[in-house]
Amino acid sequence: MADREALLATLVQELSIERERLREQLDGLGSASLATGEFDSNFADSSQVTAERGELEALRSSLEEQIKDVERALSKVPEGRFGVCELCSNEIAEERLEAMPTARxxxxxANTKSGHR
Structure with missing residues (x-):
């Protein structure tokens, strides 16, 4: 049990660091540029601008989703639910948590929820 507690503590620390890294990446995208449409005036045509906006929005959305997953996992720590399955309340295997610390x-x-039997 002590080994699991140590693993969970390590994962919580790593998730906290990851949250900050993701926030920095999101901040680095320059939210004002996307919102106001300030893109490089040297773009050859509007299709390039559209593609760039699409890429930035997809990246922003991905980062926001990752932050949400990390924050959801970290919110479980105070109530002792980090590393516990949201459906059956069993402990999530350590190997799964090591591979995916935000596992719910x-x-x-997970297999049943996605339709696998």
């Missing part, structure tokens, strides 16, 4: 479900529930 044990492997059985």
């Amino acid at each position: 479900y044990c492997i059985v529930c």
